Amino acid sequence: MPNVTSTVIVPVDPTTAFAVAQTTGDVRLRWDPFIRRQYFLGGATDPAVGVQTYTRHRWGLGMVSEYVSYAPPTNVGMKMVRGPWFFSQLAGGWRFAPTDGGTKATWKYSFHCRPTWLAPLAEAIGRRVLQRDIDRRIAGFARGCRDEVVLASVRDAGGEAT
Template identity: 75%
Template sequence: MPVVESSITVPVDPATAFAVSQTTGATRLRWDPFVRRQHFLDGATAPGKGVRTFTRHTSGITMVSEYVSYAPPSNVGMRMVTGPWFFTNLAGGWRFKATDGGTLATWKYSFACRPVWLAPVAEWIGTRILQREIDRRIAGFARGCADPVVLAEARAGT
């Protein structure tokens, strides 16, 4: 199963970095180039293990995902419940580790494509596309960790 990963050090503590990664609404859109729209499902109002979310990517592709782990301030994991037909599965995990003067944020996605006969080519292409996406997304996250509006919202929610 292909895996893509990206890491960056941000100048905030792990609790704040984690909180930035979990911002929603207009605050999320300030930093996350991946998301056009995102909201909780099933009446949920906050993230947590078992909570499902709807996400519309900037390209228009949609997905429903579910938190499979939620352990502030160190990590969060999600898996796709429904989404683009070409993914057999898609999962992501974000980890936050204290460093001198900040936090090392590491984001990792794993995925598999279908149909099986096309998977080797689709996964080769998918690895390149998702690597570009995760690199853009973690760079946006770093900008969010330096944005006073995003930081205020994240800290208010912690």
Template identity: 70%
Template sequence: MACHAGQVPVVESVTIVPVPPATAFAVSQTTGETRLRWDPFIRRQRLLDGAEGPAKGVRTLTVHRLGLRMVSEYVSYAPPTNVGMKMTQGSWFFERLAGGWRFSPVDGDPGSTRAVWRYSFACRPRWLAPVAERVGRVLLQHDIDRRIAGFARGCADPVVLAAVA
């Protein structure tokens, strides 16, 4: 995908999982050991500021599997259809990073969900952005594809499903 002035790079991955949207959404919001069973992106993750659960305005600390740290904030939280987050602190590489996950029933199969995960980002420094964003797109596409495949495995994992039941 080519980026034009004013546009930010976007990566997206889609999967169909054999659970209803409410369950798919719940799996996407798991924490602790349950989250680590399916999410290859993170080494650890926790809510900040004493939050007891995800909600709009709640901040999280995420440590990527390679050790990179990021603080993000929920900008939307609408179970069972969507969740959105934006990075508020993180890698020097990203000027902006945001993610949105959408869940919808599969036509003709209310027991299955179409999950669409999308990240948008901008790199810095701006003079390096044209090259950095091409590299970033490849790396983030790899991560989002691995992550949504892990999510799909989580939606079929009896341990994960028991944790969200």
């Protein structure tokens, strides 16, 4: 399965980094260039294993994804349940580990494209496009970990911010 990974060191503790990565609404839009809109489905108000979310990408593509792991403050994983026709599978995982001066955040996407006969070319293009997207997204996340509005929101929600 093709995958792309991006890593950054942020100047906050893992609990805060994890909380920033899980922000929603206008706070999320302050730092996440990937999304135009995102919300929980099925009446859920908090992330947890089995909870689904709807995400509209900045290009207008929509996707329903489901939490497959949720272990604050160390990791979260999601898989696509329904999404763009050209993905037969798409999953993402985020890990947070303490390091000198903050937290090492590693984000990874894994995917398969369809149709099968086009997959080798589509996946080569997908690697480039998704690598650019994940690099921009993690750079936005790093900015969010320095943004006083985002950090205040995390503090107000019960997360730490240092």
